Amino acid sequence: MNAPIEKPEAESSEAVERSHHTRARPFASWREHHVWSAVASLRRLGSRPFGTLLTVAVMGLALALPLTFYLLLGNVQHLGDALGRNPAISVFLQPGQPGSVAQLLAKQVGERNDVATVTLKTPQQGMDELAKMQGFSDALHVLDDNPLPYVLQVQPKDGLDAATIDRLATDLRGLHGVDTVQDSGSWRQRLDALLGVGDRIVLLLAGLLALAALLVVGNTVRVDIASRAEEIGVLMLVGASRAFVRRPYLYAGIWYGLFSGVLAVLLALLVEWSLLGPVAQLSQAYAGKLRIGGLPPSLLLAVPLAAAVLGWLGARLVSAWQLRRAA
Amino acid sequence: MRAPVSLAPVWTELRGHAVIRFDQVSKRYENGHEALSQLSFEVKEGEMAFVTGHSGAGKSTLLKLLALIERPSHGHIVLDGQPLAKIHRGGIPKLRRRIGMVFQDHRLLMDRTVFANVELPLVIGGVAPVERRRRVRAALEKVGLLDYERQLPDSLSTGEQQRVGIARAIVGRPTLLIADEPTGNLDPQLAVEIMELFAEFQQVGTTVLVASHDLPLIKRIRKRVVVLDHGRLVADVAAEEVL
Numbered sequence: 001m002n003a004p005i006e007k008p009e010a011e012s013s014e015a016v017e018r019s020h021h022t023r024a025r026p027f028a029s030w031r032e033h034h035v036w037s038a039v040a041s042l043r044r045l046g047s048r049p050f051g052t053l054l055t056v057a058v059m060g061l062a063l064a065l066p067l068t069f070y071l072l073l074g075n076v077q078h079l080g081d082a083l084g085r086n087p088a089i090s091v092f093l094q095p096g097q098p099g100s101v102a103q104l105l106a107k108q109v110g111e112r113n114d115v116a117t118v119t120l121k122t123p124q125q126g127m128d129e130l131a132k133m134q135g136f137s138d139a140l141h142v143l144d145d146n147p148l149p150y151v152l153q154v155q156p157k158d159g160l161d162a163a164t165i166d167r168l169a170t171d172l173r174g175l176h177g178v179d180t181v182q183d184s185g186s187w188r189q190r191l192d193a194l195l196g197v198g199d200r201i202v203l204l205l206a207g208l209l210a211l212a213a214l215l216v217v218g219n220t221v222r223v224d225i226a227s228r229a230e231e232i233g234v235l236m237l238v239g240a241s242r243a244f245v246r247r248p249y250l251y252a253g254i255w256y257g258l259f260s261g262v263l264a265v266l267l268a269l270l271v272e273w274s275l276l277g278p279v280a281q282l283s284q285a286y287a288g289k290l291r292i293g294g295l296p297p298s299l300l301l302a303v304p305l306a307a308a309v310l311g312w313l314g315a316r317l318v319s320a321w322q323l324r325r326a327a
Numbered sequence: 328m329r330a331p332v333s334l335a336p337v338w339t340e341l342r343g344h345a346v347i348r349f350d351q352v353s354k355r356y357e358n359g360h361e362a363l364s365q366l367s368f369e370v371k372e373g374e375m376a377f378v379t380g381h382s383g384a385g386k387s388t389l390l391k392l393l394a395l396i397e398r399p400s401h402g403h404i405v406l407d408g409q410p411l412a413k414i415h416r417g418g419i420p421k422l423r424r425r426i427g428m429v430f431q432d433h434r435l436l437m438d439r440t441v442f443a444n445v446e447l448p449l450v451i452g453g454v455a456p457v458e459r460r461r462r463v464r465a466a467l468e469k470v471g472l473l474d475y476e477r478q479l480p481d482s483l484s485t486g487e488q489q490r491v492g493i494a495r496a497i498v499g500r501p502t503l504l505i506a507d508e509p510t511g512n513l514d515p516q517l518a519v520e521i522m523e524l525f526a527e528f529q530q531v532g533t534t535v536l537v538a539s540h541d542l543p544l545i546k547r548i549r550k551r552v553v554v555l556d557h558g559r560l561v562a563d564v565a566a567e568e569v570l
Binding site for chain 2: 026028029030032033036230231233234235236237238239240241242244
């Protein structure tokens with residue numbers, strides 16, 4: 001223990017000059033500590049793989065749920081679109097009604113204020129459409145006569161509410177020679193209303209589960225800070241600021257969020273992939289009109305990033321509170 | 328060539344002036360216990376002083392007030408010409424970087440190497456890596472532990488751990504070194520070595536304040552002794568008067 005002792009900072013002019021060069025590097029040292037904190041927190045997460053995996057799994061599942069619902073809801077919407085967004089009313093005339101009656105009815109209905117257009121479909125046109133649909137062409141060959149009636153496709157004017165369209169359908173049912181009226185617009189409206197409810201539920205669920213994810217990160221960081229209370233005490237005694245002490249925990253929150261966001265995206269993609277088979281079968285039944293709507297690439301990127309921000313926020317809130325108590 | 332810019336604190340220009348000044352300082356804890364009572368004394372720049380007294384005399388509280396771990400209930404403390412009462416929470420880390428602290432229980436980070444422990448104040452202070460390495464090695468060489476830099480503190484003896492703590496305290500070249508019972512867990516020979524090390528730091532201008540109840544050791548080192556009893560200053564013995 002006989003090495004020369006360096007003078008205190010204020011004593012030695014050489015030291016003062018050197019310290020001027022070595023300490024006046026706030027950005028470099030800030031950046032250095034950020035890199036160190038990011039790597040150290042990642043290592044710390046890796047040093048307890050089971051606990052990290054558990055936290056990431058819980059958060060990932062919580063984030064995957066709204067994402068999966070969003071995916072399913074989007075596809076129900078696609079299904080609705082494939083089955084017809086047009087809220088047309090089909091008016092089936094009684095079998096045996098002649099074309100002249102059908103044309104008269106079409107003219108009469110077309111003059112109504114609440115009707116935009118009326119298209120008359122002859123029994124032959126109906127038969128041709130059926131023939132195009134898979135599975136029907138062979139069956140049609142066994143028919144002696146065309147059993148199909150004349151059909152009026154009534155397109156209500158845009159912007160009518162459900163009650164007005166209901167009234168129109170009721171009026172059409174009361175017309176002479178009409179057998180049945182099929183209001184395809186009403187089920188579509190109900191579907192749209194249900195999708196609206198679903199959208200709101202997904203939004204609420206996303207909010208609640210994001211809060212849950214935030215709490216999970218917060219609690220994990222809280223336990224981490226509590227287990228390192230001694231180290232934090234030492235750091236503060238040797239002059240570390242709260243921001244310095246907090247930095248590795250903030251990075252831990254970011255890592256937790258990022259990994260769980262990636263896991264959530266992978267789970268949602270798994271659900272999407274598992275739907276491909278059944279949807280392909282369904283699509284065949286609708287002459288290939290039905291396609292599965294996947295998650296948009298921007299969302300796939302946004303979810304991990306948003307989860308990382310969520311992780312940072314959870315860690316930030318808890319560490320600020322805990323370190324204020326420790327200071 | 329431009330002349331080097333002096334970054335020395337104002338107090339260094341007032342050489343020989345008080346680095347530590349306690350003025351009628353009292354500290355009463357929330358449970359009503361009065362740890363310090365109307366304590367007034369000064370420690371001049373480059374001076375080494377012991378604070379002694381029986382257990383509960385207020386030695387540790389005095390050091391805690393200096394490091395702003397506690398705040399006084401009454402009175403004023405001035406450090407480096409700066410009234411501590413004026414230092415807000417955000418300024419505490421800066422103040423602590425100017426003080427080297429040595430603890431009885433070393434307070435080392437057991438999952439980091441000896442080098443990393445000693446390096447800590449320099450990392451916090453934003454010193455460049457090359458300069459950090461140079462200073463850490465110099466501090467470790469001074470305490471005789473250069474060969475142990477890659478080891479974990481767990482593998483060292485208590486005395487060696489204390490020397491790591493001292494290296495960490497001096498690596499930032501503090502103007503004030505405070506030590507709370509630094510030889511409490513050490514055998515007498517090692518305790519003398521540690522105290523002589525503190526005396527060496529004083530020789531190069533560092534102000535040193537050591538809280539200790541080891542009277543034989545204090546007598547042997549022969550430095551100024553401030554004696555506390557139930558939080559009150561009962562004696563202030565100059566170095567040359569220590570028997």
